[in-house]
Amino acid sequence: xxxxxxxxxxxxxxxxxxxxxxxxxxxxxxxxxxxxxxxxxxxxxxxxxxxxxxxxxxxxxxxxxxxxxxxxxxxxxxxxxxxxxxxxxxxxxxxxxxxxxxxxxxxxxxxxx
Amino acid sequence: xxxxxxxxxxxxxxxxxxxxxxxxxxxxxxxxxxxxxxxxxxxxxxxxxxxxxxxxxxxxxxxxxxxxxxxxxxxxxxxxxxxxxxxxxxxxxxxxxxxxxxxxxxxxxxxxx
Numbered sequence: 001x002x003x004x005x006x007x008x009x010x011x012x013x014x015x016x017x018x019x020x021x022x023x024x025x026x027x028x029x030x031x032x033x034x035x036x037x038x039x040x041x042x043x044x045x046x047x048x049x050x051x052x053x054x055x056x057x058x059x060x061x062x063x064x065x066x067x068x069x070x071x072x073x074x075x076x077x078x079x080x081x082x083x084x085x086x087x088x089x090x091x092x093x094x095x096x097x098x099x100x101x102x103x104x105x106x107x108x109x110x111x112x113x
Numbered sequence: 114x115x116x117x118x119x120x121x122x123x124x125x126x127x128x129x130x131x132x133x134x135x136x137x138x139x140x141x142x143x144x145x146x147x148x149x150x151x152x153x154x155x156x157x158x159x160x161x162x163x164x165x166x167x168x169x170x171x172x173x174x175x176x177x178x179x180x181x182x183x184x185x186x187x188x189x190x191x192x193x194x195x196x197x198x199x200x201x202x203x204x205x206x207x208x209x210x211x212x213x214x215x216x217x218x219x220x221x222x223x224x225x226x
Contacts, residue, residue, distance in 0.1 A: 002168035055115035
């Protein structure tokens with residue numbers, strides 16, 4: 001999870017989820033986040049995910065097409081988490097659905113790709 | 114910087130920059146990153162930025178159009194930083210240019226937007 005995702009050649013899709021947490025001990029967030037990540041990775045069309053959190057949390061998941069994103073949005077456990085997110089986990093969040101048009105990657109040990 | 118960016122209605126563009134740092138004391142990274150963020154915010158077409166870093170760093174900047182992104186990529190100080198990034202700041206990074214097609218935002222105090 002803590003690596004730059006290896007995604008195929010564009011075009012593909014990105015879901016940029018940015019959030020500020022309303023942290024409360026025992027609110028179940030960590031367990032659910034972990035479960036959802038594993039669930040997302042098993043969905044058709046899933047290409048990869050990147051995550052970082054300090055004051056702000058950013059999760060970018062990559063998908064083959066819009067249909068895969070729609071199916072993931074409608075997945076039952078994910079819908080329950082969306083409700084919990086609005087009800088108590090997040091102070092604020094933004095979701096952006098974007099079509100990746102160009103991409104490049106650099107790896108010190110491999111040189112430019 | 115640590116807030117969910119308030120961007121206009123789509124379409125607009127996102128540059129998703131994901132990196133793993135090769136951290137060395139006194140390598141000038143922090144100062145340059147701060148300078149570049151201020152410089153980016155002053156560019157034509159800049160709409161906002163979101164950043165988070167733990168093991169992975171993710172910076173998503175938002176732009177009005179592709180021309181603004183091209184101009185920012187070519188800006189002199191930014192080009193120097195791109196070289197330093199390849200030469201010593203980053204172990205690996207990925208850059209993805211994406212067109213934001215849909216977006217929504219939630220704020221506890223405001224309700225869904």
